[in-house]
Amino acid sequence: MEAITAESLTIRYDGKPAVEGVDFTLEDGETLLLLGPNGAGKTTLLKAIACFHRDYSGRLEVFGREPCEAKELIGYVPQSHSLNERVPLTALEVVAMGGVYRRGFVHFKLPPETMEKAGEVLGFVGLAEVGDRLFSELSGGQKQRVLLARALMSDPKLLLLDEPLSALDPSARVDVASVLAKIKRERRVTMVITTHDINPLIEVGDRIMLLNRRLIAFGRPEEVLQDPIIKSVYGPLARVIPVEGKLFCITGDVHLHRHGGGGR
Numbered sequence: 001m002e003a004i005t006a007e008s009l010t011i012r013y014d015g016k017p018a019v020e021g022v023d024f025t026l027e028d029g030e031t032l033l034l035l036g037p038n039g040a041g042k043t044t045l046l047k048a049i050a051c052f053h054r055d056y057s058g059r060l061e062v063f064g065r066e067p068c069e070a071k072e073l074i075g076y077v078p079q080s081h082s083l084n085e086r087v088p089l090t091a092l093e094v095v096a097m098g099g100v101y102r103r104g105f106v107h108f109k110l111p112p113e114t115m116e117k118a119g120e121v122l123g124f125v126g127l128a129e130v131g132d133r134l135f136s137e138l139s140g141g142q143k144q145r146v147l148l149a150r151a152l153m154s155d156p157k158l159l160l161l162d163e164p165l166s167a168l169d170p171s172a173r174v175d176v177a178s179v180l181a182k183i184k185r186e187r188r189v190t191m192v193i194t195t196h197d198i199n200p201l202i203e204v205g206d207r208i209m210l211l212n213r214r215l216i217a218f219g220r221p222e223e224v225l226q227d228p229i230i231k232s233v234y235g236p237l238a239r240v241i242p243v244e245g246k247l248f249c250i251t252g253d254v255h256l257h258r259h260g261g262g263g264r
């Protein structure tokens with residue numbers, strides 16, 4: 001079954017296309033790594049798939065339905081998380097909230113079965129021991145794993161992750177990437193992951209999309225990760241290097257300057 005189908009998909013803001021004429025299909029259970037420079041339309045595409053942005057033309061389907069008809073199948077982890085950290089929630093409470101949002105309200109007291117499930121999911125992401133700690137006091141990598149756990153509370157069939165590795169140090173990147181690999185392996189969730197750095201994620205990527213408003217390339221990693229394709233988007237210094245049978249992609253320092261500016 002196709003998890004996502006896009007045909008001649010154009011997504012606009014105020015009449016101006018941010019994503020233009022995109023075609024692709026992603027099969028159920030596959031993981032797509034979505035790569036492209038700042039402003040390429042990665043977040044825009046994720047938002048259209050998640051029914052957060054509806055100004056598009058062409059065909060866009062999620063498990064054979066319009067995105068807004070498929071909302072209960074979708075989990076979304078935004079680029080810069082929107083939690084107000086001044087509200088003193090524990091890690092466990094943040095995760096548990098993922099199980100009650102969908103009913104359209106937040107319980108004053110979370111039901112025990114929700115708390116129990118939150119504990120299990122927190123264990124799944126390897127953070128059983130931080131449940132009682134304040135979310136605001138966790139490390140960046142721990143926060144990102146808590147947000148993954150929160151998105152898993154609704155048992156999504158499709159998980160959309162907007163730059164889950166940005167703003168993390170290399171060891172935290174490895175931790176989060178291994179949780180994503182575990183989600184793929186054990187939960188068989190279809191995932192779309194936007195990233196500026198595909199190297200830590202290369203093992204989970206079944207398909208890679210290179211987007212720069214238009215679709216530059218879509219296919220298996222070895223089809224897309226080729227010098228001429230990467231250079232056409234990132235310039236002459238970009239390159240693909242095979243190391244011990246794995247492909248590494250150097251796209252320049254596009255992700256360096258954005259950390260200071262913060263995410264959208």
Ligand SMILES: Nc1ncnc2c1ncn2[C@@H]1O[C@H](COP(=O)(O)OP(=O)(O)OP(=O)(O)O)[C@@H](O)[C@H]1O
Binds near residue numbers: 039043
């Ligand atoms: N709410 C909005 N209103 C108008 N234009 C927008 C809006 N959000 C994004 N855009 C524009 O759409 C284009 C694509 O933006 P988008 O955020 O999807 O890029 P991105 O690939 O996610 O970039 P980044 O790597 O910086 O996160 C950009 O030109 C951006 O300025």
Ligand SMILES: [Mg+2]
Binds near residue numbers: 043
């Ligand atoms: Mg973005």
